[in-house]
Amino acid sequence: MHAAFICQVVQLSQNTAARNSLDATLRQAEEAGWQTLVQTVRQILNGQRDMSLIRGLDEEDQVIAEAIMRGLQDPSTLPDPNQKPEPALAAPGLASMIQAAASGNVEALTLTADMAEQMQRAGGPMARLAAVIRPLINGERNPDKLCKGMNEQTRQLVLGIIEALDQERLH
Numbered sequence: 001m002h003a004a005f006i007c008q009v010v011q012l013s014q015n016t017a018a019r020n021s022l023d024a025t026l027r028q029a030e031e032a033g034w035q036t037l038v039q040t041v042r043q044i045l046n047g048q049r050d051m052s053l054i055r056g057l058d059e060e061d062q063v064i065a066e067a068i069m070r071g072l073q074d075p076s077t078l079p080d081p082n083q084k085p086e087p088a089l090a091a092p093g094l095a096s097m098i099q100a101a102a103s104g105n106v107e108a109l110t111l112t113a114d115m116a117e118q119m120q121r122a123g124g125p126m127a128r129l130a131a132v133i134r135p136l137i138n139g140e141r142n143p144d145k146l147c148k149g150m151n152e153q154t155r156q157l158v159l160g161i162i163e164a165l166d167q168e169r170l171h
Helices: 003-013 016-031 035-045 059-073 087-102 106-122 124-137 152-170
Strands: none
Touching: 003 016, 003 035, 003 059, 016 035, 035 059, 059 087, 087 106, 087 124, 087 152, 106 124, 124 152
16 A cells, blocks of 8 residues: 555665655655654664564554565565555555544544545545545444445445454454
């Protein structure tokens, strides 16, 4: 899901002439609510590679930070930024963000609101998915209510989010 960001950070960091572009990319990520991740990425870019550096990050940010670390050491490990994300893999990450937002995490609330706004602008199935983010944050788990009018792929994603939220609640 974040392959383009990961690749861009690694590629720009290895080109001193692209330092301004890298700083702009990181500023945009901060403005999107990724302050903690960007702080960690800056430490990685400054040479810190200790895995304890990423332990305080949420699961999604840990994956991104690890991918950047691996990509800096071995660019062949970078994800393909042109590969379409698998919806089933998105469910746990979205559920994690929704759970954090539901518990009052301001960063997560901001990020989910921004994400829902982008989905709404995309229209179609993405707009329908955007419409259920707020109800999910507010605790709605009825799949019949949430999935009404969705295509099968979006429906499966929402069901995956509900399942991941239920699993998080049990832990």
